[in-house]
Amino acid sequence: MNTTSALRQSWIIMLRDLKHWQREPWTPLFGIAFTIMLLLVFGYLLGGSIELPGGGDYLSYLMPGMFALAMMFGLEGTMTAIANDSKKGVTHRFRSLPISSVAVPLGRAGADLANSTVELLVLMAGGLLIGWRAGGSWSESLLAVGLLLWLRFALLWLGIFLGLVLRGEGGVMAVQILVWPIGFLSSVFVSPQDMPAWLGFLAQWNPVSATAAACRELFGNPAGITDGILADHPVAVALVWPLVLAAVFVPLSARAYRRLSV
Amino acid sequence: MTLAPPLEARGLRKRYGDTHALDGFDLTVAAGSVHALLGPNGAGKSTAVHTLATLTRIDEGEARVAGFDVATQHAQVRAAIGLVGQSAALDEILHGRENLVMFARLHGLGTFAARTRADELLEALDLADAADRKVSTYSGGMRRRLDIAAGLITRPAVLFLDEPTTGLDPRGRADVWDAVRRVVALGTTVLLTTQYLDEADRLADRITVMDAGRVIAEGTPAELKSRLGGDRVLVVLPTATGSAAAKVAVAAAVSGEVRLDEERAEIVVEAGAEGGTAALLAVVRALDAAGITPTQVQLREPTLDEVFLHLTDRPTTTDRTATADGGHR
Structure with missing residues (x-):
C-alpha cells in the first residue's frame, strides 16, 4: 500500500467524520462550550485566590494552561468516537475494503485536529475578551498554536488506541473519569512548585505541563516556575513529549485496528 | 474470458475445535446463475461463503473463484467478488448516495466516476428516491439493498449474499428478492445462503442443501422438490x-x-x-x-424441516421452533 493512496483514503474517511459533525453538531459544540465553562470557572471563581511563584497575573498564567488542557481533554472525544464506530457495521466494510489499515485512524486524527483548531481559536478569542494577551511575536504565537496541535495530535493516537482496546462502556467511562485527575496533575491551574514535592515532580513531567510551559513562554505569559527543565527549555520538552507519545501509540493503534474483530 | 465456472469447490474442510464446519464440501456454480445454499443454522453455509471469499482459510480441499485459487490468490479473488454479510455494513449517519460514493472512492474510483457509479447502482436497486436520506431512516429491506449496491461497486463477477432476507418483514423480503433478480440481470453470478426453502425456490437456478458441513442434496428447485x-x-x-x-x-x-x-x-x-x-x-x-x-x-x-426429515430422517439440527413454523410463510 503506497503512501499517496493511504493519504487519499485517510482524507476520504476524514471527510466522512466531518460530515457526521455537520449532520449531528452537538458533540463538537458541547465540547467547545464545556471548555469555555471551565475557563470561566477557573479564571473567575478560583483565580482570585491564587498567587504565582515568580509573580504575574493569574489569568495570563491560566490561559495557556487551558489551551493545553483542552488539547488533552480532546482525547476523550477521539476515544469515544473510535469506540462507538468500531462497534458499527460500517467498520466491517472498511476492514473488507482494499485500504490501508492506518486510513481509518488517520482520518479520525485529521477530523479531530480540524475540530481542535476551531476549539483553540474560540478559546483564544474568549481569552482575549476577558483580558488575556499574547505578548510574544506573531511567529512565536503561531509556534505556540503549532505546539498545542502537536500535543493534540500525539494524544489523539492514545485516544484511538484506547478506543480500539477498551470498546466496552466500562473502559470508556474509566478513561473519561481518569482524564480529570491526570489533567489537573499538571501546571495548568497551579504551579508545580506550590504542590507537595512528589506531586510537583509528577506534575512537571506531565506532557500537558510541558506544552503549557512552552505556550506561556511563547505568548509572553507568566511562567509560574522558576527553575527546572520546564523553566529552562520548555519548547524543546513540548516538542519531544508528543513525539515520544506518537512514536508509541501510532504503531499500537494501527496494530489494534488490524486486530479488531467485528 | 474464462470458460471455467465462476465458483468451484472440491472437498473443502474447515474445523473449529471439535466442530467440522465444512466436512468435504463440493460446489459448482454456473456463470450468470443464482445458486442457493440451503440449510439450517450451523449447517456450514456461512463458513462456505467465508472460505470462498478468502475471509477464512480452508484446512483441506481446493476452491477457485473467477478462476483464482482462494488459498493462494487472495487479492485477485477479493477483487473479483462482492460480499454482503448478515448485518448491514453501512454508515447510518450518511445518506445512501454518500455511502456508495465513499465506498467507491475508497475502492479507488475518482470523484466523478464514484458519483456516476453510485447513481447507476441506486437506480439499479430502486433506491434513487431515497438516495439523499440518512441511512438511519431506511427500512430493513432498503438497508439490505443499499448493502447489496455497495457490494456491486467493483462490478464483481460473483456476489455472495449471506442470508440476505433474515430478519426482514415480508415487504422487505420481496424487495430484496427483486434486487437479486436485478443483480443477475446485470450479469453477476450470485451465491446466496438461506434457511428458507421458498426463498431458494423463487430465486435460485440451482439449490445445494447442506447439513453438518456436507452437501446432502443438489439440483434445480423442480428436481429437488420432486425428489423431496x-x-x-x-x-x-x-x-x-x-x-x-x-x-x-x-x-x-x-x-x-x-x-x-x-x-x-x-x-x-x-x-x-x-x-x-x-x-x-x-x-x-x-x-x-x-x-x-x-x-x-x-x-x-414442504418446509425446510420436512426437507431435512426426508433427507436425513431426522429434524434439522437446530431447535425445532426455529424452523417448525417455517419462519417464512
Missing part, C-alpha cells in the same frame, strides 16, 4: 383421539409418505409423483370415507 416428496398435504384434526386411525386411512389412499404429529393432531402427506392436487383429493376422499371431518386441509410446499 413434492408438495405436502396438511390435515389438521379436531383432537388427537382417533388421529392414528385417520393416519392409517390416509396412508392406504396415497403412495407418498405419511407422518403423524400426535401432539398437534396433524397429519402431513408427501404428495410424491402423483402431484399435489391428486394427493389432496385422495386424502379428502379417504377421510370422508372413514367418517372423519378434519378442521383444516391444505396443500403447501
Whole structure:
C-alpha cells in the first residue's frame, strides 16, 4: 500500500467524520462550550485566590494552561468516537475494503485536529475578551498554536488506541473519569512548585505541563516556575513529549485496528 | 474470458475445535446463475461463503473463484467478488448516495466516476428516491439493498449474499428478492445462503442443501422438490383421539409418505409423483370415507424441516421452533 493512496483514503474517511459533525453538531459544540465553562470557572471563581511563584497575573498564567488542557481533554472525544464506530457495521466494510489499515485512524486524527483548531481559536478569542494577551511575536504565537496541535495530535493516537482496546462502556467511562485527575496533575491551574514535592515532580513531567510551559513562554505569559527543565527549555520538552507519545501509540493503534474483530 | 465456472469447490474442510464446519464440501456454480445454499443454522453455509471469499482459510480441499485459487490468490479473488454479510455494513449517519460514493472512492474510483457509479447502482436497486436520506431512516429491506449496491461497486463477477432476507418483514423480503433478480440481470453470478426453502425456490437456478458441513442434496428447485416428496398435504384434526386411525386411512389412499404429529393432531402427506392436487383429493376422499371431518386441509410446499426429515430422517439440527413454523410463510 503506497503512501499517496493511504493519504487519499485517510482524507476520504476524514471527510466522512466531518460530515457526521455537520449532520449531528452537538458533540463538537458541547465540547467547545464545556471548555469555555471551565475557563470561566477557573479564571473567575478560583483565580482570585491564587498567587504565582515568580509573580504575574493569574489569568495570563491560566490561559495557556487551558489551551493545553483542552488539547488533552480532546482525547476523550477521539476515544469515544473510535469506540462507538468500531462497534458499527460500517467498520466491517472498511476492514473488507482494499485500504490501508492506518486510513481509518488517520482520518479520525485529521477530523479531530480540524475540530481542535476551531476549539483553540474560540478559546483564544474568549481569552482575549476577558483580558488575556499574547505578548510574544506573531511567529512565536503561531509556534505556540503549532505546539498545542502537536500535543493534540500525539494524544489523539492514545485516544484511538484506547478506543480500539477498551470498546466496552466500562473502559470508556474509566478513561473519561481518569482524564480529570491526570489533567489537573499538571501546571495548568497551579504551579508545580506550590504542590507537595512528589506531586510537583509528577506534575512537571506531565506532557500537558510541558506544552503549557512552552505556550506561556511563547505568548509572553507568566511562567509560574522558576527553575527546572520546564523553566529552562520548555519548547524543546513540548516538542519531544508528543513525539515520544506518537512514536508509541501510532504503531499500537494501527496494530489494534488490524486486530479488531467485528 | 474464462470458460471455467465462476465458483468451484472440491472437498473443502474447515474445523473449529471439535466442530467440522465444512466436512468435504463440493460446489459448482454456473456463470450468470443464482445458486442457493440451503440449510439450517450451523449447517456450514456461512463458513462456505467465508472460505470462498478468502475471509477464512480452508484446512483441506481446493476452491477457485473467477478462476483464482482462494488459498493462494487472495487479492485477485477479493477483487473479483462482492460480499454482503448478515448485518448491514453501512454508515447510518450518511445518506445512501454518500455511502456508495465513499465506498467507491475508497475502492479507488475518482470523484466523478464514484458519483456516476453510485447513481447507476441506486437506480439499479430502486433506491434513487431515497438516495439523499440518512441511512438511519431506511427500512430493513432498503438497508439490505443499499448493502447489496455497495457490494456491486467493483462490478464483481460473483456476489455472495449471506442470508440476505433474515430478519426482514415480508415487504422487505420481496424487495430484496427483486434486487437479486436485478443483480443477475446485470450479469453477476450470485451465491446466496438461506434457511428458507421458498426463498431458494423463487430465486435460485440451482439449490445445494447442506447439513453438518456436507452437501446432502443438489439440483434445480423442480428436481429437488420432486425428489423431496413434492408438495405436502396438511390435515389438521379436531383432537388427537382417533388421529392414528385417520393416519392409517390416509396412508392406504396415497403412495407418498405419511407422518403423524400426535401432539398437534396433524397429519402431513408427501404428495410424491402423483402431484399435489391428486394427493389432496385422495386424502379428502379417504377421510370422508372413514367418517372423519378434519378442521383444516391444505396443500403447501414442504418446509425446510420436512426437507431435512426426508433427507436425513431426522429434524434439522437446530431447535425445532426455529424452523417448525417455517419462519417464512
